[in-house]
Amino acid sequence: xxxxxxxxxxxxxxxxxxxxxxxxxxxxxxxxxxxxxxxxxxxxxxxxxxxxxxxxxxxxxxxxxxxxxxxxxxxxxxxxxxxxxxxxxxxxxxxxxxxxxxxxxxxxxxx
Amino acid sequence: xxxxxxxxxxxxxxxxxxxxxxxxxxxxxxxxxxxxxxxxxxxxxxxxxxxxxxxxxxxxxxxxxxxxxxxxxxxxxxxxxxxxxxxxxxxxxxxxxxxxxxxxxxxxxxxxxx
Numbered sequence: 001x002x003x004x005x006x007x008x009x010x011x012x013x014x015x016x017x018x019x020x021x022x023x024x025x026x027x028x029x030x031x032x033x034x035x036x037x038x039x040x041x042x043x044x045x046x047x048x049x050x051x052x053x054x055x056x057x058x059x060x061x062x063x064x065x066x067x068x069x070x071x072x073x074x075x076x077x078x079x080x081x082x083x084x085x086x087x088x089x090x091x092x093x094x095x096x097x098x099x100x101x102x103x104x105x106x107x108x109x110x111x
Numbered sequence: 112x113x114x115x116x117x118x119x120x121x122x123x124x125x126x127x128x129x130x131x132x133x134x135x136x137x138x139x140x141x142x143x144x145x146x147x148x149x150x151x152x153x154x155x156x157x158x159x160x161x162x163x164x165x166x167x168x169x170x171x172x173x174x175x176x177x178x179x180x181x182x183x184x185x186x187x188x189x190x191x192x193x194x195x196x197x198x199x200x201x202x203x204x205x206x207x208x209x210x211x212x213x214x215x216x217x218x219x220x221x222x223x224x225x
Contacts, residue, residue, distance in 0.1 A: 033213060042203050042216035043154070045112070050211075088153065090214075097142060098169070099214055101154045 004091055004102035012108045019076040021105045023089030031092035032065050032072040033099065038085045046087075047074070079109050113138050115217035117204050123223045124194055131190045132220045134204030139184035142207040145177070147200050148219070154203065160187040194224045 006023045013019060023032070031050055035043035047058050049065035049072060056063055062075045072089055089102040114137040124130055134143065143160040158166040158179055166179035181187040191198055204217040 031211075035216075040218070040221075042115075042218045045213050045215060048213045097159050097167075097210075098144065098156045103153050 004089055004100055006087075006089055006102040006105050008105060009103070010106040010108070012110060013079055015079060015081060015109055015111050017079055019079055019083070019107060020073065021075075021087060021107075022071060022073045023091075023102045024071040025091060025100075026070065027091075027093070028069040029091030029100075030069065030094045032063070033090040033092070034061075034063050034072070034074050035088045035090060036085045037088065037104075043088055076107075079107075081109050081111050083107060084109050112213065113140060113206050113208065113215050115204055115206055115215060117217040117220050119220055120218065121221040121223075123225060126195050126224055128194055129190055129192045130194065130222065131188050132202055132204070134187045134189070134217060136185045136206045138208070140206040141184075141209045141212075142214075143181060143187045144205040144207075144214075145179060145187070145189045146203040146205060146216075148203060149200050157189070157202075160189075191222065194222075196224050199223050 004025050033048050034046045037043045047056050047063040052069045053067050054065040060077045064073045087105045090099040092099050116135045118133045145157040146154045148154045156169050157172045158168040160166050160179050160181040162181045176192050178190045201219040201221050203219045207214040
């Protein structure tokens with residue numbers, strides 16, 4: 001299946017620090033989504049991006065749809081302990097039904 | 112956004128048995144999907160549940176092993192048949208209101224096979 005590569009695979013940061021993670025693919029997507037998953041729960045949608053170059057914020061979270069349409073970035077500012085979880089990117093191709101998921105970035109915030 | 116409820120939330124089953132997982136969405140949705148997630152791993156699409164017709168399965172998944180029903184626009188079931196320990200996983204239901212709508216997930220069913 002389609003591979004979306006996320007980096008870094010895991011992050012250990014101090015509370016208050018900013019976080020950056022990215023997602024890259026060899027294919028073009030027309031929609032990028034970012035999810036957060038906590039233990040025992042399903043993925044929760046954080047941000048949806050629909051246009052190349054689009055920059056969208058949701059509170060302390062900011063995500064961008066790459067100009068090439070082959071990548072996306074998620075930034076978290078001033079991290080707090082409840083930001084802990086696994087962050088997944090997901091891409092959707094034009095005319096396709098199914099999302100392709102990234103490999104995930106596991107975030108640990110140290111108080 | 113749609114609220115998706117799955118039942119059961121977890122189960123422990125004997126090998127060789129089958130389990131049916133139910134998924135209820137609180138609004139009518141165009142698309143429903145079933146995913147599998149191994150612990151600590153990413154999500155893999157099993158199939159798209161089509162209302163009124165046979166599900167569309169991804170490579171590596173077959174109807175005999177994972178029969179799916181979708182009788183209406185708010186409900187779907189996934190059966191894991193003739194289970195073996197390799198089927199131990201999290202099974203997630205997902206829905207999308209329309210082709211250009213965001214996709215949401217239930218909290219999953221955690222399945223362990225002994």
